[in-house]
Amino acid sequence: DAGITQSPRHKVTETGTPVTLRCHQTENHRYMYWYRQDPGHGLRLIHYSYGVKDTDKGEVSDGYSVSRSKTEDFLLTLESATSSQTSVYFCAIGPGLATDTQYFGPGTRLTVL
Amino acid sequence: RKEVEQDPGPFNVPEGATVAFNCTYSNSASQSFFWYRQDCRKEPKLLMSVYSSGNEDGRFTAQLNRASQYISLLIRDSKLSDSATYLCVVNKFSGGYNKLIFGAGTRLAVHP
Secondary structure (H helix, E strand, O other): OOOEEEEOOEEEEOOOOOEEEEEEEOOOOOEEEEEEEEOOOEEEEEEEEEEOOEEEEOOOOOOEEEEEEEOOEEEEEEOOOOHHHOEEEEEEEEOEOOEOOOEEOOOEEEEEO | OOOEEEOOOOEEEEOOOOEEEEEEEOOOOOOOEEEEEEOOOOOEEEEEEEOOOOEEEOOEEEEEEOOOOEEEEEEOOOOHHHOEEEEEEEEEEEOOEEEEEEOOOEEEEEEO
16 A cells, blocks of 8 residues: 555534644655545545645635645645535545556545534 | 546445446546545545556456547456445546546445
């Protein structure tokens, strides 16, 4: 299994509070991704990173920001959590543009009350 | 219209059965295709890539029809352990970078 961890694994928070999720990899892969998964929608890309300090938006980026200060860490921040952001969040890594396979972390289950 | 569409199922089949899943995609420029497997409350894991000529991995066979923009997965001799959700995945090259587009998944339940 690819060396990807996510923390926390579960979190319950209240509307309006900021939340930060962490993804850590030990594979030295260049590409890292944050997805959310909701019933009926499949995995939707929030943000991705193609290198340290290089990030870009995905299809559902509103209300989220990311940072990547080291190759191994990719942080996802919900600036002011809303109930619509209740979801399961998955981090994924990929070795490069030419290799499409992505490997996923175990996920973070977030509930916003 | 979703970029990748799958029948959500569930497909309920007995052990030993053969079952087929289909998937359609909208981006004719897509070049890479995959099936991922996701167990309940777990992360998706790559099951197999799908090649133009079709490919087989044990009991699993994947087919691609570019003209119809259609991908299939065939599972022979189903096992209880095959019970999972199967995600159809297609690449999309956008903004200079390659991204994966995931279908919502087809749920398979294999019973004794």
